[in-house]
Amino acid sequence: MVTVNLYSYGIARDIVNERKMPLTLEADIVTVGDIRLHLYDKYPRLKSLASLAIGVNDEYVNDDTIVTDQDEIILIPPVSGG
Amino acid sequence: MEVRSNKDIHIRSIALDEAECREFVCLPEAGGVVLFIGTVRNHTEGREVVRLEFESRESMALKEMHKIADKVCGQWPIHKVAIHHRVGSLDIGEVAVIIAVSAAHRKAAFEACMYAINTLKETVPIWKKEIFSDGEVWVAAHP
Numbered sequence: 245m246v247t248v249n250l251y252s253y254g255i256a257r258d259i260v261n262e263r264k265m266p267l268t269l270e271a272d273i274v275t276v277g278d279i280r281l282h283l284y285d286k287y288p289r290l291k292s293l294a295s296l297a298i299g300v301n302d303e304y305v306n307d308d309t310i311v312t313d314q315d316e317i318i319l320i321p322p323v324s325g326g
Numbered sequence: 327m328e329v330r331s332n333k334d335i336h337i338r339s340i341a342l343d344e345a346e347c348r349e350f351v352c353l354p355e356a357g358g359v360v361l362f363i364g365t366v367r368n369h370t371e372g373r374e375v376v377r378l379e380f381e382s383r384e385s386m387a388l389k390e391m392h393k394i395a396d397k398v399c400g401q402w403p404i405h406k407v408a409i410h411h412r413v414g415s416l417d418i419g420e421v422a423v424i425i426a427v428s429a430a431h432r433k434a435a436f437e438a439c440m441y442a443i444n445t446l447k448e449t450v451p452i453w454k455k456e457i458f459s460d461g462e463v464w465v466a467a468h469p
Contacts, residue, residue: 253383254453255464294469299451302386318383318451324465325380325387325411325452326364326423326443 246274248315250283256296256319259289267317276300277307279317294322333395334408337384337452342410347426351406356428358435362443364423366416376457380413380422383451387411390450394442398427401441402434409442411452422454 247268252260260283269278276298284291297304299318300311311317334350344363351359366378395407408426416422425442429435454465 251383253381253451254455255467258464293467299383299386302383302389304449318386320383320451321453321464322466323447323449323451324454325382325450326447 245270245272246311246313248274248279248311248313248317250279250317250319252319254321254324255293256290256321259287260319274311275307276305276309276311276317279311280307283319290319296321332399332404332406333392334406334410335388335391335395336410337382337387337391338410338412339414342412342421342424344421344424347408347410347424350408351426351428353405353428355430356405356435357430358432359426359428360432360435360439362423362425362439363421364443366418366420366422368418370456373458375418376459377418378416378422379455379457380411380416381453381455382411382413384413386451391446394445394449397445398438398442402429402438404429404434404438407438407442409446411446411450413452 250265250267297320301316368375391409398404398407405428410424412422425439427435427439456463
């Protein structure tokens with residue numbers, strides 16, 4: 245079992261409806277891809293976004309990345325600064 | 327001995343200061359200074375914009391802005407670079423972003439500044455919501 249903290253921004257925050265929330269997945273090894281599928285299942289509107297990058301502890305990562313307890317997982321819908 | 331950085335990176339919820347950015351990058355040996363100022367436009371695709379709201383993942387955004395500044399300094403013969411981004415609610419005409427770059431000659435300064443703003447728009451976790459008189463939309467969220 246792995247528990248991470250999920251931080252959501254922009255439209256992802258509107259969909260998830262929480263800026264920060266704990267998220268527990270029942271597996272010994274959890275990847276970013278597992279979190280993505282879990283969230284797509286729970287919040288189908290996330291699938292309609294033009295893109296959804298995921299950050300771990302303030303770095304962009306790919307879906308193969310393994311997360312560990314208490315990691316900060318950041319939902320990054322299309323950025324639009326500037 | 328004081329070590330002075332050649333980068334000045336900020337995210338602020340108060341008005342950005344163009345003079346501050348210019349003064350940071352100006353040096354006797356810099357013959358070219360390029361200052362990009364991104365402001366809040368009053369329309370998008372024919373719709374009137376009332377204001378913009380910016381939010382950031384500040385810790386990660388600062389990291390990504392530092393990466394851009396480092397890349398700029400490695401790729402072009404740049405003396406100094408300043409990148410300031412505003413967050414919060416902005417009215418039409420207010421400054422959302424400033425990028426200032428100094429170099430010995432103009433070509434490097436122009437190219438580095440262009441690279442910096444283009445990359446910022448692609449990688450820095452900052453989001454903008456356009457507020458219209460009859461609704462609001464997160465920019466670029468949907469295909």
